[in-house]
Amino acid sequence: MKITRAKVIVTCPGRNFVTLKIETDQGVYGIGDATLNGRELAVVSYLEDHVVPCLIGRDPRRIEDIWQYLYRGAYWRRGPVTMRAIAAVDMALWDIKAKMAGMPLYDLLGGKSRDRVMVYGHANGRDIAETVDAVGQYIDMGYKAIRAQTGIPGIKDAYGVGRGTLFYEPADAALPSETGWDTRKALNHIPKLFDKLRETYGFDYHLLHDGHHRYTPQEAANLGRMLEPYQLFWLEDCTPAENQEAFRLVRQHTVTPLAVGEIFNTIWDAKDLIENQLIDYIRATVVGAGGLTHLRRIADLASLYQIRTGCHGATDLSPVTMGCALHFDSWVPNFGIQEYMRHAEETDAVFPHDYRFDDGYLICGESPGHGVDIDEALAAKYPYKPAYLPVARLNDGTIWNW
Ligand code: CS2
Ligand code: MG
Numbered sequence: 001m002k003i004t005r006a007k008v009i010v011t012c013p014g015r016n017f018v019t020l021k022i023e024t025d026q027g028v029y030g031i032g033d034a035t036l037n038g039r040e041l042a043v044v045s046y047l048e049d050h051v052v053p054c055l056i057g058r059d060p061r062r063i064e065d066i067w068q069y070l071y072r073g074a075y076w077r078r079g080p081v082t083m084r085a086i087a088a089v090d091m092a093l094w095d096i097k098a099k100m101a102g103m104p105l106y107d108l109l110g111g112k113s114r115d116r117v118m119v120y121g122h123a124n125g126r127d128i129a130e131t132v133d134a135v136g137q138y139i140d141m142g143y144k145a146i147r148a149q150t151g152i153p154g155i156k157d158a159y160g161v162g163r164g165t166l167f168y169e170p171a172d173a174a175l176p177s178e179t180g181w182d183t184r185k186a187l188n189h190i191p192k193l194f195d196k197l198r199e200t201y202g203f204d205y206h207l208l209h210d211g212h213h214r215y216t217p218q219e220a221a222n223l224g225r226m227l228e229p230y231q232l233f234w235l236e237d238c239t240p241a242e243n244q245e246a247f248r249l250v251r252q253h254t255v256t257p258l259a260v261g262e263i264f265n266t267i268w269d270a271k272d273l274i275e276n277q278l279i280d281y282i283r284a285t286v287v288g289a290g291g292l293t294h295l296r297r298i299a300d301l302a303s304l305y306q307i308r309t310g311c312h313g314a315t316d317l318s319p320v321t322m323g324c325a326l327h328f329d330s331w332v333p334n335f336g337i338q339e340y341m342r343h344a345e346e347t348d349a350v351f352p353h354d355y356r357f358d359d360g361y362l363i364c365g366e367s368p369g370h371g372v373d374i375d376e377a378l379a380a381k382y383p384y385k386p387a388y389l390p391v392a393r394l395n396d397g398t399i400w401n402w
Contacts, residue, residue: 001025002060003055004023004024005056007021008044008047008048008052011350011382011383013346013378014343014346015316015387016040017035018043019088020034020091021374021376022055022092024060029092030092030094030369031373032087032089032091032320033287034087035287036080037316037389038176039080039081043085047085050074054069061096063090063293066090066093067086067294070085071086079265080263083288083290084287087286090294091286091292091321091324095369104364104371105324105327105371106328106330106364109331111331113330113333114330117330117362118145118337119337119339119362120147120233121143121147121166121340121342122146122160122168123135123147124160125161128189130150131197132196132200135148135200136200139201141360144206145208145360146208147210147339148197148207149209150193155180155181155182157179159210159212160212170390171316171388173387174387174388176390177390178393179402183214187222187223190226191223194209194227194232195230198229198230207231207232208234208235208259209234209236210236210237211236211237211238212236212237214392217247218249220235221249221253222253223235227256228255228256233337234256234257234259234281235259236259237262238258247279248278258279259281259310260273261282266289269284270298270301277307280336281307281336282299282302282309283339285311287321287324288312288317291324292324296328299332307334309328309334309336309337310339311328311339313338315343315347319351320351322343323370323372324370326355329362330364340362349375351375354367
């Protein structure tokens with residue numbers, strides 16, 4: 001069996017997505033996601049110019065060998081562009097193998113460990129009252145877990161607050177828009193949001209919050225401690241993780257569960273965090289961390305320390321990643337939760353898929369493969385539109401972590 005063609009499809013049905021389609025001499029094809037929000041075309045070139053020529057003629061059944069070939073063979077290991085390109089190939093190859101076996105992908109991974117996948121949605125508002133309302137709407141839709149973000153008085157476009165209460169799309173401008181940040185104001189405001197949420201809805205729902213890399217370790221420890229009475233499911237990205245050791249200080253001072261990893265590319269980004277038990281949830285996902293082949297390794301390492309998974313699932317990961325993630329989530333023994341921001345209707349139409357939402361859970365489809373396809377004719381109607389993530393500045397103009 002041979003790979004005969006691999007094609008990169010760029011489309012913007014509401015937002016930009018990069019998709020890889022691998023075709024074989026047996027008529028079976030596979031689909032992979034290669035979207036890197038704000039740097040999409042770098043991955044397109046990496047795939048078209050440097051990966052596709054190496055794939056033609058290879059046996060698509062040799063997933064592990066092709067993974068190692070692309071990872072070690074590049075010599076320049078790791079990084080978001082390389083690992084997204086490898087992830088796209090990996091997803092497409094698992095899709096092909098599962099289709100050939102006539103099995104849903106989870107069966108090939110080892111079979112289902114659960115019937116349904118608990119997801120969390122994003123509730124946000126310009127102020128506490130609006131966010132409390134938005135959380136209520138999610139509860140009404142059946143969600144058991146909700147991430148809550150709010151506008152903060154005195155901060156221009158605080159992280160996580162979108163247009164309308166249910167949708168949030170940060171990559172909103174042809175050049176990065178400028179937002180503000182003020183840690184003092186945030187530390188004063190965020191606990192009030194969770195106080196109100198618990199007072200309004202009680203303690204039966206899981207609540208989550210994303211710090212989006214804004215706090216120093218000491219500030220993060222302080223926030224974690226202040227949030228303890230509200231028993232969060234997790235506090236995410238409380239401090240940047242390039243220095244994994246930074247989480248030790250946070251950990252020493254709070255029992256609020258910690259989650260990190262949406263920008264991790266490999267197991268090496270998480271190794272110290274996991275082995276030193278500095279986190280509770282690992283957020284690496286299929287497209288970010290080298291596909292299913294590599295994500296499995298991260299999850300297995302995490303399982304030794306009772307650390308559970310919480311795959312990134314924002315709208316900048318295409319339905320292809322969501323489909324793969326749901327097969328992974330259905331199988332992985334140490335599953336925690338899956339993030340689920342709903343895609344726009346146009347996105348869902350371009351990527352026909354067989355997963356579905358039901359009462360706070362996503363249910364993985366049963367069709368052979370990962371269950372997500374691309375409608376190429378429809379995709380062609382939505383040409384690429386440059387869109388960047390924002391930047392953040394402190395009051396004195398200093399660039400901060402967005
Ligand atoms: C976020 C994302 O989903 C999350 O937890 O941190 O919204 C993130 O900001 C985007 O994926 C960046 O594109
Ligand atoms: Mg996040």
